[in-house]
Amino acid sequence: FLKVIRECQAECRSQDLDIKSMAVLKLAYLEMYGYDMEWAAFHVLEVMSSSKFQQKRIGYLAAIQSFRKDSDILMLTTNLLKKDLSSSSHLDVSVAISGIANIVTPGLAQDLADDLIRMITHSRPHVRKKAVLALYKVFLQFPDALRIAFPRLKDKLADPDISVVSATVNVICELAKVNPNNCLPLTPNLFDIFTTSSNNWMTIKLIKLFAILTPAEPRLKPKLLPYLTDLIESTTAMSILYEAINCVVSSGMLDAEDITLAKLLVTRLRLFFQEADQNLKYVALLAFAKIVKTHPQVIAAELQTVLDCLADMDFAIRRSALSLLPGIVTEDSLFDLVSRLLLQLAAPKNRPQEGSAAANAASNLMQSDNSENEHDQAVPLPVSYRMAVINTILDMCSTNYYEHVTNFDWYTSVLLDLSCLSGDIPDCADRIGFELRNITVRVRDVRPESVAAAKTLIDLAFTNQSSIEAQPHFSLIKYAIWIIGEHAHYLQDRPDAIRSVIRYTKSLRAADSSLLAIAMQALPKVYAHEVCPSNESYAQYIANEEYVQWSREHYKTAKSLAQELISWLEIHSQSMVIEVQERSVEFLELFQIILESLVQSSETEVNNQIQPPKLIVRALPSLFNEWELNAMAPSAQRKIRPPHDLNLDAPIDAEAITILQNIEWDLSSDGDGEDE
Known part of the structure; x- marks a missing residue:
């Protein structure tokens, strides 16, 4: 290797540009393997200045790969780039534009902006296209150039060459992501292209652009929505169909009252689940996730489709399906959905060691359901997915202060099962404990069951300490201990509870x-x-x-x-x-x-x-038994009017305030000096 590098160094010093350019090409090849060639920057610049296009192209290729934003050599490239941009050869102009797009710095952008703007009126379409695209890189480094180039960009939307128009739309789309208000004056031109273009790629970019512009200009909705609706109903291109649906749901065009439109979107999205391509299923679920925010009842009608996705081999699809469940769950479907998710956690491949509490809980769940999913048993679940399943169960059950839960004894048993099945997932333990404590405080009738569950968790934590997977996490045990203390009169064996906690803390x-x-x-x-x-x-x-x-x-x-x-x-x-x-x-x-x-x-x-x-x-009982702790609404304190004679701004001890105000503080002393 060192021998080859020395040969390249010798060839770079040659006066023959053919030899020098080949040496630079070799170095560019080595640079792709990670070897530095910044030491040859001046030789690269010499090859870039060649009058032969083949050599010039090699020089620009090497410059694109090796020049850094802080390279001193960039100061020497300005005049060369200006010269190539004004060349009569469209090939020289084209390769110079490519180089500018990759090595541009704030200084180069300011010096070359005017030259590059002139290139968007070049006679060659491919030069105009590359100039428009390169201008975007210039705008990022020198934003003031956008003000100068904006009228020219608007003109390029009417360029006779479709590739130039497409490039212009791409640049406008990227600019709109930064500040959509700047691009609103171009809306009429863009809309005309949208209604007349037959190019799928152009249509997709325009739909993406309108999805960005519509929130900034609500008046676009009544003009765009009929065209988008027709496109959704008629197109057979899945890419256009998804972008049109995504534009409607992500730009605020889908109102809560538009039930018919929501049903149309969901009906068309069903086609994605019939395809073998997993990516189509995934993007359809992403669209479902946006629609469910405004029309949960429409997505709830597709519950079976969502359930099918929960058994998919692809865990990305499973996670997307999981995210939909809290939005579509109802009182009638809660029990079935929770049971299905618990069965996934309890599948044999996901169980802890035999004989543990988690394994016993899993066995009980599997025996209680005769329709075991063989696929779930065959696929071990990653910890991140199991965590998502547990959080989804808790989200569904706790929605709007447990509006879907009709049997809190059942929910307590679910929390107990989750506690046993999540021993190796500490991130979930705190939330499970919070839920157990919350329903204990809020629902009086469930307290005997929840206190018994808390006592069971404490016993399991001590008896299964040899296995991390089999024992509940200590952050969950904190809640269990609090529950048995606050509602100790429901405990069946209080001495044993005291001794269990003492043994657990000692262990x-x-x-x-x-x-x-x-x-x-x-x-x-x-x-x-x-x-x-x-x-x-x-x-x-x-x-x-x-x-x-x-x-x-x-x-x-x-x-x-x-x-x-x-x-x-x-x-x-x-x-x-x-x-x-x-x-x-x-x-x-x-x-x-x-x-x-x-x-x-x-x-x-x-x-x-x-x-x-x-x-x-x-x-002793008077310390703890005088009052019962009950749940309080967050707004309860605001309902209590303060006494009319209560002044919260008045000092508690006016004399102390006066004394403090009269003290002369020596802030200049650092405390290190000695008394004189």
Whole structure:
């Protein structure tokens, strides 16, 4: 290689342009393999200046490949480019325009703009076409050139050569993406071309252009829509059909009242699903996604088509179909759609190891549905797709505050299944936990079921710690712990719940601080409900000042749990996380006092009945049982009028404000000097 490079260097120094040009051609070939040839920039410029077209073409090719935007050699190319643009040979002009389009810089654009604008009136059509296209690159580097060239561009829309018109439309389309308002004066000319052109490529570009211009000029809709509708009904070209449909739906032409038009679009889009080309299915689903925003009922009628796409081999098509489901789901279809998606997650190829909670949940789902999809079983689902499936299920169920959910016990079981099937997808765990907590707070009747589900999740998290896939993620367990704490009176076995949480937090290698903080707030609530198990007992005591008698077994349980909680809290009382440390110290003091009172109350035992201390029966439940936590609307606070004498702008302590204002702050001191 080095030998060849040395040969090329020697040939580049030759005075014979034939030898020099061949050396430059060799270097251009090597440059395509990644070898630098910037050192030969001056030799490239010499070949570009050759009077022979074959050599000039080699020079421009090498310049396009090797010249960089910051190359010093570009300063020497300006005069050469001007000379070639004014050449009598259309070949020299053409190759110069190609070079400008690829190496143009702000400085070159400013120097060559006028010369290039003159070229769009050249006698040769291919020169005019290339000049129009190259002008776009000049506009990007020197925007002021657009103001000068705009009238000439408008004239080129009426050029006798169709390739020049097509190039002009392309440039206008790109300019419209940046600022559509600049291109609105060209609308009449563009519309005339659209209604008379028989070139499919031209039609597609014009439709794309109108899709950009229509939002900026709403008056285009009544003029364009009849032509687009006729085109949609009559064309057999799939590319034109899609662009016409996309123009209607993406430019705001499809109003919510245009049911007939929406049905026409969907009817024509059905043709895409009958084709073998996967790309056509994909773009049709993209169009469905835009139509569903204004006409969900029209897309809902195509539910079977969407379901067929959910079983497609192409996961891009599956994801597009998934995105449609939240928009078309109804109360009647929710159960079937969720079941289908759960079956995809539960297919054998996607299950975790045998014996895990996730595998058991998958088996239960598969047994509950006799129509197993063999294709889904054969294709393992990527994690990203499984995540999309889970989010889609949650989106469908939570739409408009669960308007489609009629059975919240069923939804709770769905969340439990998702928790087991998403153990290796931590991004979904937080949302599943949020949903479980949300329905627990909002729907009173579902609380026994959701509390039981939360307890199940905590048990699974501890028993399946050997497998990441099989255990719920800790961000989900945070919500489960909060639920059993806030609604502990629904728990069937509160001592076991307390011990399960303690075991789980101890077993974590690096316990999450937020999880610990939640657990430290929840377990005292569970304990309070265990030692004083019903609100009625507490209310009776408050009213009649009567003690509730404990059995010997109940006393032992209360004392044992207090001791276990004290041991657990002592572990975290020195935590580096301030919230964990604060809560652990507070409740540690409380439970130490509780344990002392329990020891003293053992002296009151009569006939295996123990009189519990006031602290436990009266004070402890009052910390948690006075009020029930209910869901609040975001606008609830605004409905409460503030008192007329409340002034939020008045200082709380006027004297302190006065003192602070009278302090003279020395802002110039940096604190490093010594007192004098």
